[in-house]
Amino acid sequence: MTEAEFLTQYDPAAYQRPSLAVDLVLLGIRDGRPAALLQARRDHPFAGHWALPGGFVAIDEALDAAAARVLHDKARLTHAHLEQLYTFGAVGRDPRTRVVTVAWLALLDERAFAAALAANPALLPVAIEAAWAGEQGGPITAIAPGGAPLAPPINLAFDHADILALALLRLRGKLDYSDVGFALLPPLFTLRQLQDVHEAIGGAPLNKPAFRRRMLDKGWLSPTGEREEGTSFRPAELFRFQRP
Amino acid sequence: MTEAEFLTQYDPAAYQRPSLAVDLVLLGIRDGRPAALLQARRDHPFAGHWALPGGFVAIDEALDAAAARVLHDKARLTHAHLEQLYTFGAVGRDPRTRVVTVAWLALLDERAFAAALAANPALLPVAIEAAWAGEQGGPITAIAPGGAPLAPPINLAFDHADILALALLRLRGKLDYSDVGFALLPPLFTLRQLQDVHEAIGGAPLNKPAFRRRMLDKGWLSPTGEREEGTSFRPAELFRFQRP
DNA sequence: GCAATAGTGTCTATCAGACAATATAGC
DNA sequence: GCTATATTGTCTGATAGACACTATTGC
Numbered sequence: 001m002t003e004a005e006f007l008t009q010y011d012p013a014a015y016q017r018p019s020l021a022v023d024l025v026l027l028g029i030r031d032g033r034p035a036a037l038l039q040a041r042r043d044h045p046f047a048g049h050w051a052l053p054g055g056f057v058a059i060d061e062a063l064d065a066a067a068a069r070v071l072h073d074k075a076r077l078t079h080a081h082l083e084q085l086y087t088f089g090a091v092g093r094d095p096r097t098r099v100v101t102v103a104w105l106a107l108l109d110e111r112a113f114a115a116a117l118a119a120n121p122a123l124l125p126v127a128i129e130a131a132w133a134g135e136q137g138g139p140i141t142a143i144a145p146g147g148a149p150l151a152p153p154i155n156l157a158f159d160h161a162d163i164l165a166l167a168l169l170r171l172r173g174k175l176d177y178s179d180v181g182f183a184l185l186p187p188l189f190t191l192r193q194l195q196d197v198h199e200a201i202g203g204a205p206l207n208k209p210a211f212r213r214r215m216l217d218k219g220w221l222s223p224t225g226e227r228e229e230g231t232s233f234r235p236a237e238l239f240r241f242q243r244p
Numbered sequence: 245m246t247e248a249e250f251l252t253q254y255d256p257a258a259y260q261r262p263s264l265a266v267d268l269v270l271l272g273i274r275d276g277r278p279a280a281l282l283q284a285r286r287d288h289p290f291a292g293h294w295a296l297p298g299g300f301v302a303i304d305e306a307l308d309a310a311a312a313r314v315l316h317d318k319a320r321l322t323h324a325h326l327e328q329l330y331t332f333g334a335v336g337r338d339p340r341t342r343v344v345t346v347a348w349l350a351l352l353d354e355r356a357f358a359a360a361l362a363a364n365p366a367l368l369p370v371a372i373e374a375a376w377a378g379e380q381g382g383p384i385t386a387i388a389p390g391g392a393p394l395a396p397p398i399n400l401a402f403d404h405a406d407i408l409a410l411a412l413l414r415l416r417g418k419l420d421y422s423d424v425g426f427a428l429l430p431p432l433f434t435l436r437q438l439q440d441v442h443e444a445i446g447g448a449p450l451n452k453p454a455f456r457r458r459m460l461d462k463g464w465l466s467p468t469g470e471r472e473e474g475t476s477f478r479p480a481e482l483f484r485f486q487r488p
Numbered sequence: 489g490c491a492a493t494a495g496t497g498t499c500t501a502t503c504a505g506a507c508a509a510t511a512t513a514g515c
Numbered sequence: 516g517c518t519a520t521a522t523t524g525t526c527t528g529a530t531a532g533a534c535a536c537t538a539t540t541g542c
Contacts (some may be wrong), residue, residue, distance in 0.1 A: 016303040017261045020344060022449045059260040059342055063333035087346050089307035100264060102331050172296055190522080209523075210504050219502090227513090233519040234513040351510080453496075454531050461530090471540095477492040478539040 018089070019180065021101040022066045023054035023160070024121075025085065025167040026075055027186055028113035029200045033127040034168055037075065037116060038123065038156075045095045046157035050124065052164070067104040075116035075123070081107040081183035093159050103163045107183035118204055128164055129203070168201070173199050179220060182241040190228055190236035191215065216217065219244040254473055262333070265345040266310045267298035267404070269329065269411040270319055271369075272357035273428055273444045277371040277445070281319065281360060282400075290401035293370065297406070298345065311348040320363035325351040325427035330410055337403050347407045349414065351427035358411065370398060372408055373447070419445050423464060426485040434480035435459065435471055454458045463488040 024075065026037040038050040053074035057066040071077050082104055089100040091155065117123055129232065174180050175198060184197045195211050215221060222242040227235040270281040282294040297318035301310040308326065315321050326348055333344040352360065361367055400408065418424050419442060428441050439455050459465060468484040471479040 015300065018264050018301065018303060020262050020264060056259065057262060057333070057344075059262060060335055062335050063331060063344065065375055081500050084330060087307060088326060089301070089346070091306050100301075100307065102333070190521090207505050207507095208521095209506085212522080214504075231520080234511070234521050236521055302496055390537080434494090451532050451534095452494095453533085456495075475493080476541050478494050478541090 010071060018098040021099050022057060022063065022070055023052040023101045023103050023163060024074070024106050025052060025103065025115060025185075026071075026106050026108060026113075026165060027163060027171065028108040028110065029058075029197055030113065030125055030127060030136075032196065032200050033045045033129065034171070034200055035113070035125050036125045036164060036167075037073050037113070037123040038126050039074070039122055041157050049155045049157040049162075050126070051157040052103075053123075054161050057102075063132075066150050067106070075106075075112075076119035077108070077112055078105075079114055080112060081160050081180065083107075083180070085170060086162070088159055088163065090159065093156055099119055103166070105167050107180065109184055109186050111186060124204060127188075128168060128194075142155040172183075176244075179241065179243070182220070185241070187241060188224060188226070188238040190238060191221075192236055207236075260343045262342040264308065265343050266301060266314055267296040267312050267345045267347050267348050267407060268311060268318070268350055269296060269347065269408060270315075270324075270350050270357075270360060271411060271415065271428075272352040272354065272369075273441055274369055274371060276440065276444050278415070279357070279371045280368050280408060280411075280446055281357070281367040282370050283318070283360040283366055285401050290399075293399045294399040294406050295369070296347075296402075301346075305329040307346050311346075311350070313446050315316065315350055318364060319350075319352075319359055319360035319367070321350075321352070321356055323326065324356060324410075325349075327351075329407070329414060331404055332402065332407065347410070349411050351415075351424065353428055353430050372412060377477075408487065409445060416445055416447075425483065426464070432439070432470070432483060432484060434447040434464075436480055438483075450483070455477060 014147065028035055028037075034239045037053070039053055041049050041051050047216055053070055055070045055073070057063060057068065061069070062223055063084070067084075071080055071082065083106075085103040085105045091098065092123050093099065093101075113125070117125060171180060180196050181194065181201070184201075186191060191212055194215060195206055195208065196210070220241055220243065221239040224238045224240055226238045228238060229235060272281075281297070283297055285291055285293050285295050297314055299310065299314045299317070301307060305313070307328070311328075312351055315324055317325065327348045329347040330344045331344065335342065337343065337345075354451075357369070361369060374377050415424065423442050425438065425445070428445075429437060435456055438459060439450055439452065442455070443450055464485055464487065465483040468482045469483055470482045472482060473479065
């Protein structure tokens with residue numbers, strides 16, 4: 001039977017279908033480290049574990065619309081860089097029923113990160129540090145904002161540890177050749193702030209002059225002539241991201 | 245209501261769910277161009293259009309297992325590089341009912357490409373040439389193996405043109421920093437063959453000495469000491485791909 | 489020897505890292 | 516002037532492209 005025949009004869013009610021969900025990695029920079037916003041689970045399964053904010057996809061709702069809805073419902077945000085990450089569909093990933101989830105990466109600047117936290121007290125900011133595993137992600141360790149590891153170590157529900165790790169790997173991989181880094185910054189920013197973002201995501205210090213040259217050569221930065229305020233030393237120039 | 249509460253109270257039968265499918269981009273190199281294997285649709289919707297081989301995901305079937313099953317059923321192949329591409333879920337992408345599809349990239353070497361073609365006469369090899377559109381893909385033009393454009397131009401069913409274009413973009417992007425290129429080659433290959441693959445995917449000629457150096461410096465190639473046969477000129481050495 | 493391609497050597501332009509020097513703000 | 520950081524200049528090593536050269540096979 002060809003696909004065409006199969007589709008024609010397909011009775012939508014005849015087969016059981018997986019449930020379809022979206023899960024969001026709300027990612028920002030906190031204390032110089034990548035940080036995500038998690039929700040505590042109070043019920044089984046995975047009671048007491050931490051989970052990504054998510055929700056089910058409605059029958060008449062596009063995937064990106066579902067992600068945007070979760071972003072609004074759980075974090076009260078209307079604007080964020082939303083990017084599809086990967087679709088997780090192992091059979092046993094949810095012990096109750098079959099749930100396939102489309103994971104999304106939501107990049108928040110400092111202001112949006114704080115706003116989400118203020119709007120929903122159930123969210124916990126957690127600094128993440130992905131072990132450099134394979135492309136599909138690996139184990140992660142979570143650290144409380146203070147800097148000390150939470151004891152006992154944070155346990156993530158479902159396969160959300162894989163999703164978090166993959167989010168960071170993806171971001172790290174795209175940082176150099178794309179403009180995602182600017183999604184983590186306010187509209188006006190200094191070159192030092194941009195470098196801080198790159199260092200936080202990459203997990204390694206960068207050479208300042210080389211970084212400046214590289215960024216300015218990309219042609220994405222337009223100088224504003226304005227300078228930052230409130231420093232006790234020479235203020236840096238503020239730049240704006242602008243596609244070439 | 246938190247996600248945990250929602251999940252707990254969620255009645256699997258209470259809500260309509262989208263159908264979940266997988267679609268495969270069976271990609272190989274043909275006449276120095278990237279080529280995909282398509283199926284003709286005989287029935288509405290999109291009768292007379294060309295479509296990617298695909299199928300629905302069973303309730304107890306993982307996503308990669310569904311992709312492997314389609315690979316086997318439609319192309320009679322048991323081994324191929326399978327890589328998840330993107331999940332397409334616009335509401336109207338299938339005019340009959342809501343279908344969300346997880347698109348996969350299947351990379352075939354010349355032998356596997358020919359075997360699939362021989363095993364399933366319904367498959368049509370089509371050379372693809374992606375316009376350099378945005379990241380989510382764009383319009384493509386398809387060319388018959390002879391080299392001349394098919395008249396009238398090939399029409400692809402559903403959003404499969406976007407999927408094809410995205411497949412090529414993804415492959416192009418990963419070619420330089422990953423080892424996907426070797427999935428398009430037989431176990432033993434010459435440096436010229438490797439360069440041909442890179443030029444076909446990249447769509448641009450490459451400098452021979454620089455390409456050799458770059459590839460050998462990666463440490464992925466182990467020389468076999470053997471040489472190709474049947475040439476009327478100096479035969480090239482055969483290499484094998486080996487992770488460092 | 490001839491034709492055709494494999495494989496190598498070398499020059500040069502580009503780019504990133506290292507490091508030092510200069511500039512400028514608050515105090 | 517002092518401190519702390521911004522910003523710039525320069526040297527150097529790594530890398531890619533260009534191009535010419537040598538090597539080796541079948542005929």
